[in-house]
Amino acid sequence: MTESTRQGPQPLEQLEQGVLDDTVPLAGLLRLALVIGGHAVSQPLKQWALSELEGYGGKPASSVPDYRRPRAPIQADSHSLTWQRHGETISALHLPDITRGTINEEVTIPYGVGQLQNLIERTPPGQAVHLSLPGAAELRTLMSAMEKYRSRAIIIDDLYWAVSPSVLHDILDQVRTRLTQFVAELRSTMPAGSGTPTPEQVHRAVQNISITTGDNSPVTLTASLAHADHGATASASAGVQQRWWQRRRR
Incomplete structure (x- = not known):
């Protein structure tokens, strides 16, 4: 019996299944991304997932992604x-x-x-x-x-x-699409059958997610490979x- 079997689906496996099912709540998927970012020590991924969960209130307007x-x-x-x-x-x-x-x-x-x-x-x-x-x-x-x-x-x-x-729907869809893109990029760097990505694989996948902010700077998800009424x-x-x-x- 493998470790994956004993412990159940790994966060990446759960995220991969969830992004393709529109009935799965987006908040749960972002929490999975937060966990993956935590294991990989990926501050950009953690920051983006947490901002989408908690909102961008109180943060500089320039840090808000263009799709918002x-x-x-x-x-x-x-x-x-x-x-x-x-x-x-x-x-x-x-x-x-x-x-x-x-x-x-x-x-x-x-x-x-x-x-x-x-x-x-x-x-x-x-x-x-x-x-x-x-x-x-x-x-x-x-x-x-x-x-x-x-x-x-x-x-x-x-x-x-x-x-x-419909505009708010589109924002949620943009978030789901970026999570899907993250999974696809991550899977492309992992050996077949592997369930847990390495920190380097997570960082490489994060670099390829396209998110720009209000001043047209792609700062939300970029990381260096040097990682540790009406x-x-x-x-x-x-x-x-x-x-x-x-x-x-x-």
């Missing part, structure tokens, strides 16, 4: 003395001048895969997930005080990105958890 930076319309809810409007699409140019260069139709999706799945499941068919703009409360006050709104007694009630659930509404603002006026201008 989709475009989505900015929408506003508002009312006056005679009407109410919900889900009105507006341009970033309608926002206060101080947001120029910091807020546009590109939205950073920071949430972990479990929360993304929960947002998708809580969103009624045909509706969007609302992700609040950074500093939305302050922006609502500033906009309501602008002459073009104040003169018509218009009050801005909410400001958010309206993100289609729909669901997210309560936290998307992106790094800073006030909007503190965000780095582009």
Whole structure:
């Protein structure tokens, strides 16, 4: 009886089976990748898997992978003395001048895969997930005080990105695809029948996973071979958890 038989499927074997089965929760697969990264002392793999599990909140925006930076319309809810409007699409140019260069139709999706799945499941068919703009409360006050709104007694009630659930599905699919790519790359470096990769094999596979971040730097998974409402509404603002006026201008 082999060691693999006695102990059951190894993490790589479980990961290989799971990435090909869309019914297997993505969080469990990322935990397997985290274990593999731990055994191989692969900090990049561990960092990426943990970020996808826990989310990118509180981390620099430049560290967020490109597949988590989709475009989505900015929408506003508002009312006056005679009407109410919900889900009105507006341009970033309608926002206060101080947001120029910091807020546009590109939205950073920071949430972990479990929360993304929960947002998708809580969103009624045909509706969007609302992700609040950074500093939305302050922006609502500033906009309501602008002459073009104040003169018509218009009050801005909410400001958010309206993100289609299909966009969130695509993020989850991108993560699963990269896990699949990791398994394929790893298997290509391992002898047939081998169940446990060496640290060097893991590092080589990690180097070949294509993930770029917001500044177009492939820093998330690179390693040296020298190793030893309408729909669901997210309560936290998307992106790094800073006030909007503190965000780095582009």
